[in-house]
Amino acid sequence: MEDKYSEFESICPYTDEEAVKALNEVARHPAIPFISKSLFPDQPAGFLANAIKGVHSIDEFQQVVMSKAVEWCLNTTVHNFSYDGISHIKNKEGKFLMMSNHRDIILDPALTQYILFSNGVPMSEICVGDNLLSSKTIEKLLRSNRMIKVIRGVSARELYLSSQLLSRYIRQTITSGKSSVWIAQRQGRTKDGIDITEQGLLKMFDMSGTGTFQENFNELNIIPLSISYEYEPCDIRKARELLISRSQKYVKGPREDLHSIITGIRQKKGNVHINIGKPLTPEEIEIASHCDKNDRYQAIRHAVDMRVIEGYKLWKTNYIAYDLVNGGNRFVDKYTPEDVEAFLAYTEHQLKKVERKLDKEALRDIFWHIYSNPVESKLRLEEEKANG
Numbered sequence: 001m002e003d004k005y006s007e008f009e010s011i012c013p014y015t016d017e018e019a020v021k022a023l024n025e026v027a028r029h030p031a032i033p034f035i036s037k038s039l040f041p042d043q044p045a046g047f048l049a050n051a052i053k054g055v056h057s058i059d060e061f062q063q064v065v066m067s068k069a070v071e072w073c074l075n076t077t078v079h080n081f082s083y084d085g086i087s088h089i090k091n092k093e094g095k096f097l098m099m100s101n102h103r104d105i106i107l108d109p110a111l112t113q114y115i116l117f118s119n120g121v122p123m124s125e126i127c128v129g130d131n132l133l134s135s136k137t138i139e140k141l142l143r144s145n146r147m148i149k150v151i152r153g154v155s156a157r158e159l160y161l162s163s164q165l166l167s168r169y170i171r172q173t174i175t176s177g178k179s180s181v182w183i184a185q186r187q188g189r190t191k192d193g194i195d196i197t198e199q200g201l202l203k204m205f206d207m208s209g210t211g212t213f214q215e216n217f218n219e220l221n222i223i224p225l226s227i228s229y230e231y232e233p234c235d236i237r238k239a240r241e242l243l244i245s246r247s248q249k250y251v252k253g254p255r256e257d258l259h260s261i262i263t264g265i266r267q268k269k270g271n272v273h274i275n276i277g278k279p280l281t282p283e284e285i286e287i288a289s290h291c292d293k294n295d296r297y298q299a300i301r302h303a304v305d306m307r308v309i310e311g312y313k314l315w316k317t318n319y320i321a322y323d324l325v326n327g328g329n330r331f332v333d334k335y336t337p338e339d340v341e342a343f344l345a346y347t348e349h350q351l352k353k354v355e356r357k358l359d360k361e362a363l364r365d366i367f368w369h370i371y372s373n374p375v376e377s378k379l380r381l382e383e384e385k386a387n388g
Contacts, residue, residue, distance in 0.1 A: 005169075005172075007165070007168075008165065008168075008169045008172075010149070011148055011149040011150075011151070011162075011165060011166060011169060012148060012149075012169060013058070013125055013143050013144075013145075013146045013147055013148060014058070014143045014144050016056070016057040016058055018143075018144075019057070019058045019061065019143070019144035020055065020056060020057070022140035022141075022143065022144050023052050023053070023055060023061060023140070023141075023144050024052070024053055025137075025140060026052060026137055026140050026141055026144075027048075027049040027050075027052040027053045028049070029137050032048055032049045032052070033045040033046065033048075033049065035048060036048030036049065038072070039068060039069055039072045040068070048065070051064055051065055052065060058144060058145070058146060059123075061144060061145070062113070062117065062123060062145065062146075063117070066110070066113070066145060067114060067117055069110075070110050070111065070113075070114045071114075073107070073110075073265055074114075077265070077266060077267065077268050077269050078269050078270070078271070078272050079230070079269075079270050079271050080271045080272075081111070081271075081272050081273075082271070082272075082273045082274075083115050083273065083274040083275070083276065084273075084275055084276070085275050085276030085277060085278075085311070086115065086119050086276055088223060088276050088277065088278055088279060089116070089119075089121055089223065089276055090119065090121065092221060092223070092279060094174075094177060094221060095173070095174045095175075095177055095178070095179060095180040095181075095221065096174065096180045096181075096220075096221035096222070096223050096279070097170065097174055097180070097181050097183065097205075097220045097221060097222050097223070098112065098124065098180065098181065098182045098183070098223050098224075098225050099183060099184075099185050099197065099222055099223070099224050099225065099304055100112065100182060100183070100184055100185060100224070100225035100226070100227060100308075101184075101185055101190060101195040101225070101226050101227060101308045101312070102184035102185065102186060102188070102189045102190055103189060103190060103227055103229055103232060103233060104189065104227075104229070104233040104234070104264040105132065105189065105257070105260055105261050105264055106261050106264060106265060107233065107264055107265065108184070108227050109126040109128075109182045111227065111272070111274060112124075112182055112225060112227075112274065113126070113182075115274060115276075122179070122180070123146065124146065124179055124180040124181055124182045125146040125147070125148050125173060125179045125180070125181050125182070126145070126146055126147050126148065126181075126182045126183075127147075127148045127150050127166070127170075127181065127182065127183040127184070128142055128147045128148070128149065128150060129150045129152045129187070129188070130149050130150060130151055130152055130153075131152050131153060131257055132257050132258075132261070133149070138258070146179070148166070148169065148170070148181070150162075150166060150187075151166070152187070163200075163204045163207075164204070164207060164208065166204070167204045167205055167207060167208035168208045170183070170205070170208070170220075171205070171208045171209065171219070171220065174219070174220060174221065175219050182225075183201075185197040185198065185201070185224075185304060185305075185308065186198040186201070187201075189234075189238070191238040191241060191242055191370075192238075192242060192366075192369060192370060192373055193232070193369065193370040193371060193372070193373035193374050194373050194374075194376075194377060195226070195305065195308050195309065195312070195374075195377065196301075196305060197301045197304045197305055197308075199294070199297045199298065199301055202297045202300050202301055203297055205217070205220060206297070212289070213285075213288070213289045213296055214282070214285050214286055214289045217280070217285045217288075217300065218282055218285055221279060222279060222280040222300075222304065223276060223277060223278075223279045223280075224277035224278075224280075224303075224304045224307035224308050224311070225274060225275065225276055225277065225308070225311070226274070226275045226277065226307070226308045226309070226310075226311030226312045226313075227272070227273070227274045227275075228272065228273045228274075228275075228312050228313040228314070228315065228374070229269050229270070229271075229272050230269065230270030230271040230272070230315040230316070230317055231267070231268060231269050231270045231317065231346070232370055232371065233263070233264035233267055233269060234260050234263050234264050234267070235350060235367060235370055235371075236350040236351065236353050236354060236367065237260060237263065238370060239363055239366040239367040239370060240354045240358065240363065242366050243358060243359065243362055243363050243366055244358075246362075270315065270317070271315060273313040275310075275311030275312070275313065276311075277307035277308070277310070277311050278307060280300070280303055280304070284299075284300075284303050285300070287299065288300050288303070306381060309374075309377045309378060309381050310381065312374055312377070312378070314374060314375060314378065316334060316335040316339050316343075317343055317371050318371050318372065318374050318375050319331035319334040319335055319375065320334075320335050320339060320340055320343045320371075321343070321368045321369070321370075321371030321372040321375075322371075322372040322375040322376070324368050324372070325365070325368050325369060325372045326372075331375070347364060347367060347368070350367065351363060351364060351367070
């Protein structure tokens, strides 16, 4: 490892050499033949293991294996995948920081990488919480996929120090031209359908810089991303967690994150769209710099949130849920009676997947709000623009 990155050894992705060694160990995992038959049904069971053993670099692994895995997911669980705004990345000089809304643990960054790969743009490094590293095999797989480890579940002091380390690493990775970086706009997935950037994340980025507020944010080249699923990955799991959290502290079960990863990948998602927003401009950052201390971060946060909400593509499921929640027909021109019937049937099907003892009325209300809240966010943004 290069000396300038030695302090980041505990969180940075594997080098090519480390990845090749780790992937050879992953190839021997007993689950690999089963995964191989799912992803490559026309090939023998040993196909994936042999492909993994044959790679000589992280780039090659992502081209030979990961892009095929994403294509399998798109072909089997997605009706139509679309994206726009790629010119904002292609026209950007230097590396950049993609700040994305976060709806699915693995797919959000994986689909973003697929867009970069498909357009001949170097793939980025990805920030992933260490709570997902439930086994050595998963850690080896993720760190071979340019994963930056984000430390979670530690004391306030340890969190502060690990956040500083993470922020320094991200800044150095971007400013040195080594790689662009993908990070979620908040810790953990959005459970309620409301996409908001965590202010603490922006403070963390400012702390790692050595220049003025303007210089610190300008050199990160922030590009907001917005991913929209017609059928929210793990929707009923999210609704269940929100309901239980109303009466007690929600404690994740063992391997719950792993189950969420698998559910998110395998669940039918309907249409999926990614919008690559306009980069934050030097003018926006300059205006923010004239605000008082915390208001500075609020201004940056608002700029990111606006782009995420603007770029979010609303589907029939969102409009139907909005009208169901509000007991009206404001968006009745966006769907048919058959669409409503299908969404209601889908809702009841999902509700049957959780414990009977849970309050079904409350659960249904939370479930519909997950889908209706993106419409609420759009309406609030439109109102804000109208009022200047």
